[in-house]
Amino acid sequence: MIEFKHVSVEFNNGKNSVRAVNDVSFTIPDGEIFGIVGSSGAGKSTLMRTINGLEKPDKGEVLVDGKVVNQLSKGELRIVRGHIGMIFQHFNLITSRTVAENIAFPLKVAGKSKAEINKSVDNVLAMVDLEDKKNEYPEKLSGGQKQRVGIARALVNNTKVLLCDEPTSALDPETTNSILELLRKLSSEFGITVVIITHELSVVKSICTHAAVMDNGDLIEINDTYKLFTAPQQSFTRKLIASNEDFTLPESVIEEVKTSNQKAGNYWAILKLVYAGDSASDPVIANAAKKFDVGINVIHGKIEYIKQIPTGELHISIFGKHEEVKAAMDFIGNNVFHLEVLYEQQI
Numbered sequence: 001m002i003e004f005k006h007v008s009v010e011f012n013n014g015k016n017s018v019r020a021v022n023d024v025s026f027t028i029p030d031g032e033i034f035g036i037v038g039s040s041g042a043g044k045s046t047l048m049r050t051i052n053g054l055e056k057p058d059k060g061e062v063l064v065d066g067k068v069v070n071q072l073s074k075g076e077l078r079i080v081r082g083h084i085g086m087i088f089q090h091f092n093l094i095t096s097r098t099v100a101e102n103i104a105f106p107l108k109v110a111g112k113s114k115a116e117i118n119k120s121v122d123n124v125l126a127m128v129d130l131e132d133k134k135n136e137y138p139e140k141l142s143g144g145q146k147q148r149v150g151i152a153r154a155l156v157n158n159t160k161v162l163l164c165d166e167p168t169s170a171l172d173p174e175t176t177n178s179i180l181e182l183l184r185k186l187s188s189e190f191g192i193t194v195v196i197i198t199h200e201l202s203v204v205k206s207i208c209t210h211a212a213v214m215d216n217g218d219l220i221e222i223n224d225t226y227k228l229f230t231a232p233q234q235s236f237t238r239k240l241i242a243s244n245e246d247f248t249l250p251e252s253v254i255e256e257v258k259t260s261n262q263k264a265g266n267y268w269a270i271l272k273l274v275y276a277g278d279s280a281s282d283p284v285i286a287n288a289a290k291k292f293d294v295g296i297n298v299i300h301g302k303i304e305y306i307k308q309i310p311t312g313e314l315h316i317s318i319f320g321k322h323e324e325v326k327a328a329m330d331f332i333g334n335n336v337f338h339l340e341v342l343y344e345q346q347i
């Protein structure tokens, strides 16, 4: 288990000081695939680096399996760090060494015997499905194969925790999927705790069990992935999700809704409805239109998969007298998984 307790990290560069992480507390249970997302410079990498002691908090504690990492002696830290692997966007392989030599590196540093090293290297090469590349040099490998070597190297020392800082950002979508599949396997078959920083929300949706959102050093929101994406609680999270969606409502559509409802006393809104699983949304909208004196138009709809569970999203415009629209919105809100008001205006 990884526990952050009131962790703050400050950087001082001469006169300037930056609070990279600001009083962050949360827990990552064993065996999770945990995502950390947020804006650039939010403090994600800094927070992750406190887990293996590469960064030391000014305040608070970081515990791994009950040990306070930021209070360990150098020797103790080396042992804890030995079981925490890390992989990076650009793989960080040693180009002058073969795949096997790259993977063996942490064990050599740890002073393991040749026989032990060979056994462990063969073992992790099988885990990442790369036995046939054992004696190749990194330059002969594809991006996906290089990341598999990075993962093998990170796992070679009986690793319990794998830290991944933008692990798929340099990979094409197909290769990304195969690496995500591998991370999922490491979690489910070997019980390894995986922590992933990514700017690709699709990565989080696809494999993370829980995720945290950070902005400007602060922990904004943390939740089960499905809930985080279908019912975000914070406006920063909503904006982050919206900015990552390939769908944004064209201005012309908003203008159209506005101009077609220019009747004095009218009220209009554009709503985003989210429904969980494969529950149908159509009856809810049809019923709202019947029950209340409002007009409703469907603007956009899609179904996607979060943690392999389908979720539907529908954008609708709704207009009429204020009380009627509000009552219809309440009715819809009570009958869908989540309702968000994207725009609203009283004419």
Ligand SMILES: Nc1ncnc2c1ncn2[C@@H]1O[C@H](COP(=O)(O)OP(=O)(O)OP(=O)(O)O)[C@@H](O)[C@H]1O
Residues within 6 Å of the ligand: 011, 012, 013, 018, 019, 020, 038, 039, 040, 041, 042, 043, 044, 045, 046, 047
């Ligand atoms: N070694 C350092 N010295 C000084 N400032 C630093 C150092 N490392 C990080 N920072 C600052 O701390 C803040 C958080 O940086 P961090 O790298 O943790 O963000 P991030 O969320 O990982 O961003 P990105 O998504 O761009 O990788 C930034 O303002 C950054 O400039």
Ligand SMILES: [Mg+2]
Residues within 6 Å of the ligand: 044, 045, 046, 165
């Ligand atoms: Mg970073």
